[in-house]
Amino acid sequence: MASSPTAPVVQGSGPYSNGRLTRDRVLACALEIIDRDGVDGLTMRRLARALERDPMSLYRHASNKAALLDGVAETVLAQLTVDPAATDWIAQLRTVARQYRRLALAHPHVVPLLVTRPMATPLALRPRGTLRPLEAVLALLTRAGFSGSDALHIYRALFGFLHGHVLNELQELVDNPEESDDLLRLGLHRLPIGEFPLLRGLASVLAAYDGAAELERGLDILLTGLQATLTPIP
Structure with missing residues (x-):
C-alpha cells in the first residue's frame, strides 16, 4: 500500500474551503488526503491549507495528529452498520463482514488505523x-x-479473521503484471524448487485470487465452526 506522490493543495479549489469549520468537515477532508x-501525507499544516484555515484553528477539533487519525478511523467505522435486532445472527455477521471488506477496499490507506x-x-x-461496532455485535449475539x-469470543474470531483477510487482500500479489505465465507473473520462479515445491505448485491458484470469494x-x-462449538442459550 505505497503512498502516491503528495499532490499540492491549491487554496480555494477544494470542497472544504468555504463554510463554517466543523469536526465533521475537518475529518472528511483529512480522510480525503x-x-x-x-497517512504520511496528512499533516495539520496541509489539512489547514486544504480547509483554508489557520492551522491553530484545527486544534479545536483535534488536539494533535493522533487524535485526528482516531477521528478518521471513527469516520470510516461509522459507515459500518450492525443491526442488533436481526433475527439471523449468522446472516447479519456475513453482512457486517462484507461491509467491512468494502470499506477496506474503498479506503486502503485507512486499514492500518483500523x-x-x-x-x-x-x-x-x-x-x-x-x-x-463491538457493542452492536455483542448486543446482536446476546x-x-x-x-x-x-459473544465476545465470536466478535474476536470474526474481526481477527477480517483484519487478516483485508491485509492479505490489499498486499501486492503481482510481481510482473504483463507476464502471462503465473509462476513468472508472481515472481515465484525466484524461489528454490527444492525448498518451496508446494508453494510454486500453487502459482495458478495464487494468480486467480478472488478477494470476495x-x-x-x-x-x-469460521461461522460454521462457531455455530458447531458455541450453542446459544434457549
Whole structure:
C-alpha cells in the first residue's frame, strides 16, 4: 500500500474551503488526503491549507495528529452498520463482514488505523466511535442467546479473521503484471524448487485470487465452526 506522490493543495479549489469549520468537515477532508496520499501525507499544516484555515484553528477539533487519525478511523467505522435486532445472527455477521471488506477496499490507506492502531490503546481509552461496532455485535449475539463471554469470543474470531483477510487482500500479489505465465507473473520462479515445491505448485491458484470469494469461503469455515462449538442459550 505505497503512498502516491503528495499532490499540492491549491487554496480555494477544494470542497472544504468555504463554510463554517466543523469536526465533521475537518475529518472528511483529512480522510480525503489520506485516501489520496496515505497517512504520511496528512499533516495539520496541509489539512489547514486544504480547509483554508489557520492551522491553530484545527486544534479545536483535534488536539494533535493522533487524535485526528482516531477521528478518521471513527469516520470510516461509522459507515459500518450492525443491526442488533436481526433475527439471523449468522446472516447479519456475513453482512457486517462484507461491509467491512468494502470499506477496506474503498479506503486502503485507512486499514492500518483500523487494524493495528487500536492495539496500542487500552480498550476503554479508544475513541467511542471505534467501540460501537463491538457493542452492536455483542448486543446482536446476546439477543441471539449467547453468553456475554461467548459473544465476545465470536466478535474476536470474526474481526481477527477480517483484519487478516483485508491485509492479505490489499498486499501486492503481482510481481510482473504483463507476464502471462503465473509462476513468472508472481515472481515465484525466484524461489528454490527444492525448498518451496508446494508453494510454486500453487502459482495458478495464487494468480486467480478472488478477494470476495476468499471472504465467503473463510466465513463459511469460521461461522460454521462457531455455530458447531458455541450453542446459544434457549
